[in-house]
Amino acid sequence: MLEAAPGVREWEFTSTADGTFYAFVEEETPDGDEEILDALSRTGIMTVPPIEFAADRTATFTLIGTSGAIRPALEELPDEMGMDVIRVGEYDRRRELFDSGLTGRQREAVAAAVDAGYYDSPRRGSIDDVARTLDVAASTAAEHLRKAESRVMATVLDIDD
Structure with a gap:
């Protein structure tokens, strides 16, 4: 599927012990995504992998930075792009390493x-x-x-x- 996908340059998969995997996919920037990339790649903001893409065309990821850097970046995102902030607080990498699976x-x-x-x-x-x-x-x-x-x-x- 990745070979046939337009714009995909390179990919690699890494298996994990529990039968899941990580995928690294490098692709050309699709038309229209420059605005999103520009907003989220400014000084003072860091996107923490992984970025999780779901079948419903949503993406979940962590941004680290000050509110003074993150707020304007989120305001620059295209209007047609929906966004929900799930959590705001101090970043603790250990929290990301442990997914409790709680509802x-x-x-x-x-x-x-x-x-x-x-x-x-x-x-x-x-x-x-x-x-x-x-x-x-x-x-x-x-x-x-x-x-x-x-x-x-x-x-x-x-x-x-």
Whole structure:
């Protein structure tokens, strides 16, 4: 497919132990993409690989820089290009190395539990505190946390759940 793809200059695949792979693809800049590349390759901004491309024509990637550099770059992106900022904060490469696979709701539950002190030692918060934050029953909050904890532990141990 890459041989037949117009504009593709070079490619290489690297397998991983879990059966997935990384792909390096170098291509000519498609018409119209210069505006995007110019906006995102300015001084003070760094794009951190990998850039993940999905079948629905979306791309997910990390930009590092100050708000004074990133904000104007995002404003220069073409109007027809949709954009969602998923997270803003201090960059921690370790976070990118560990994908917990949590759903959005599980992540909310874990964040509420951490904020409530549920995971502190000694424990300061209760499942009822988490439930109040999430505006759900205690049994629902407990189920979200159990599923999240199960997924994280399976990921740590590299077990398919």
